[in-house]
Amino acid sequence: MNIDNSITYSVSQLNNLAKSFLEQKYSSILVKGEISSLKKYPSGFVYITIKDKNSEINCVVYPNVSNISNLEVGYDFTFIGQLSIYAPKGRFQFIIKSFKRNDIGNLWENYVLLKNKLEKEGLFNSHLKKKMPTFPLDIGIISSLEGAVIHDMKNIFERRSPHITLQIYSSKVQGNRADLDIIGGINFFNEKSNVDLIILARGGGSFEDLNCFNSENLARNIALSEIPIVTAIGHETDFTIADFVSDLRASTPSVAAEIITQSTNDILISLNELSERILGSINERIESLSYQIQNMKNNLKFDNLLVILDKILDNKKYLDHIMNYNLKNKLSFLENEISSNKKRIINNDLNNILKKGFALVSNPDGDIISSINNVKIRDQILIKLNDGKIGAKIIEKKYKKIK
Numbered sequence: 001m002n003i004d005n006s007i008t009y010s011v012s013q014l015n016n017l018a019k020s021f022l023e024q025k026y027s028s029i030l031v032k033g034e035i036s037s038l039k040k041y042p043s044g045f046v047y048i049t050i051k052d053k054n055s056e057i058n059c060v061v062y063p064n065v066s067n068i069s070n071l072e073v074g075y076d077f078t079f080i081g082q083l084s085i086y087a088p089k090g091r092f093q094f095i096i097k098s099f100k101r102n103d104i105g106n107l108w109e110n111y112v113l114l115k116n117k118l119e120k121e122g123l124f125n126s127h128l129k130k131k132m133p134t135f136p137l138d139i140g141i142i143s144s145l146e147g148a149v150i151h152d153m154k155n156i157f158e159r160r161s162p163h164i165t166l167q168i169y170s171s172k173v174q175g176n177r178a179d180l181d182i183i184g185g186i187n188f189f190n191e192k193s194n195v196d197l198i199i200l201a202r203g204g205g206s207f208e209d210l211n212c213f214n215s216e217n218l219a220r221n222i223a224l225s226e227i228p229i230v231t232a233i234g235h236e237t238d239f240t241i242a243d244f245v246s247d248l249r250a251s252t253p254s255v256a257a258e259i260i261t262q263s264t265n266d267i268l269i270s271l272n273e274l275s276e277r278i279l280g281s282i283n284e285r286i287e288s289l290s291y292q293i294q295n296m297k298n299n300l301k302f303d304n305l306l307v308i309l310d311k312i313l314d315n316k317k318y319l320d321h322i323m324n325y326n327l328k329n330k331l332s333f334l335e336n337e338i339s340s341n342k343k344r345i346i347n348n349d350l351n352n353i354l355k356k357g358f359a360l361v362s363n364p365d366g367d368i369i370s371s372i373n374n375v376k377i378r379d380q381i382l383i384k385l386n387d388g389k390i391g392a393k394i395i396e397k398k399y400k401k402i403k
Contacts, residue, residue, distance in 0.1 A: 015087040026083035031094060032102070033057075034076045036206035039237070046071060049206055050079070050094075056206075059094045070101065073207045074108020077101050107207060111214050114241055118216070123223055123245055130228040130247045136196035136260060140227075142169045142185035143201040149253045153201065156257035164261065167195060172212075173202040179215035186221050186229070197228045197260070200242060201253040204235045213240035222246055232256035360384040372397045 009017065033050030040046050044063025048071060049056050059079070061068055071077070081096040118124065139157075143149050150168060157164055169185035172178035182200060189195050202210070212218070213233050219241050222229050228247040233240050236251035243249040250256035262270070361369045362382050369375055375394050383390040
């Protein structure tokens with residue numbers, strides 16, 4: 001590449017000059033490395049990072065490259081492509097034209113082996129997951145104080161649930177012994193028992209950057225925690241061993257904060273809805289019980305009425321019987337009394353009359369004769385006097401002259 005020192009280049013000119021040189025000089029070279037990160041776009045472009053023990057390089061795969069779907073993080077590939085520079089950013093990159101997979105990379109191999117091992121042990125089983133608190137008041141966050149993760153999460157908590165208290169445990173989240181730092185945070189919160197749940201948070205990174213979350217020791221400590229643990233590690237496509245063991249996985253730290261919290265307004269709305277449902281249920285229950293009670297009252301009144309009516313009917317029959325019996329006896333008694341008194345009265349009055357010289361005339365049957373029309377010539381009659389009776393025979397009838 002020839003550069004004219006007498007010319008002043010703009011940044012764009014310099015980047016395009018370097019781009020042209022690299023693409024011409026290294027138009028088709030072979031590169032061997034392990035894919036540590038991969039991101040696919042709807043346009044079909046795939047952006048990956050490949051690495052070895054000491055270095056890494058950003059790569060772009062065009063949509064027309066065959067078998068593009070076979071690219072996977074953690075696998076070792078041999079790539080054929082072209083060196084280039086992304087001129088607008090001045091970023092060095094490798095444009096992949098074809099590839100083939102070699103042996104599995106060591107990190108990925110260890111990841112797969114550990115995942116299979118813990119899965120067989122049942123460490124990922126859903127029934128082992130601890131229930132998330134509905135309204136957490138105290139939350140412990142284990143993360144690095146560097147970067148935007150803690151800042152972004154605090155903003156979400158303050159906006160949605162300012163009543164929640166956050167306790168931050170500063171920890172390494174990348175590199176050697178980072179898993180031990182994270183375990184220290186888990187033990188710290190479990191020993192103090194002053195939080196409702198724990199969040200393990202870290203921003204995005206390569207597969208290698210997130211490798212501390214693929215520690216077996218960390219996985220077992222997450223499983224042993226008495227406090228529910230939420231993992232919020234990397235991006236949506238990143239899955240670590242810690243994610244499989246944790247009680248809840250969030251795709252990013254910000255999503256974790258959104259999931260765990262409920263806005264104050266949402267809580268008030270939920271409480272109002274719950275209150276309305278409870279009052280509605282109570283009112284329905286009261287109406288149902290009132291209806292049942294009224295029915296019981298109605299049935300009770302009806303039953304009592306029937307009992308009373310039965311008693312009245314029984315008493316009426318009894319009274320009718322008593323009254324009829326007493327009335328008949330009374331009437332019979334009165335009749336006898338009347339008859340007896342009548343005879344006495346008649347006899348007493350008749351005796352007084354007969355003593356005055358009067359006589360009582362009757363036929364042989366005892367029927368009183370009060371008119372000559374009651375007898376015929378030759379009829380036998382009885383004449384009763386004060387001191388006895390006289391038998392006589394009708395020989396003549398004379399009618400009284402009426403003036």
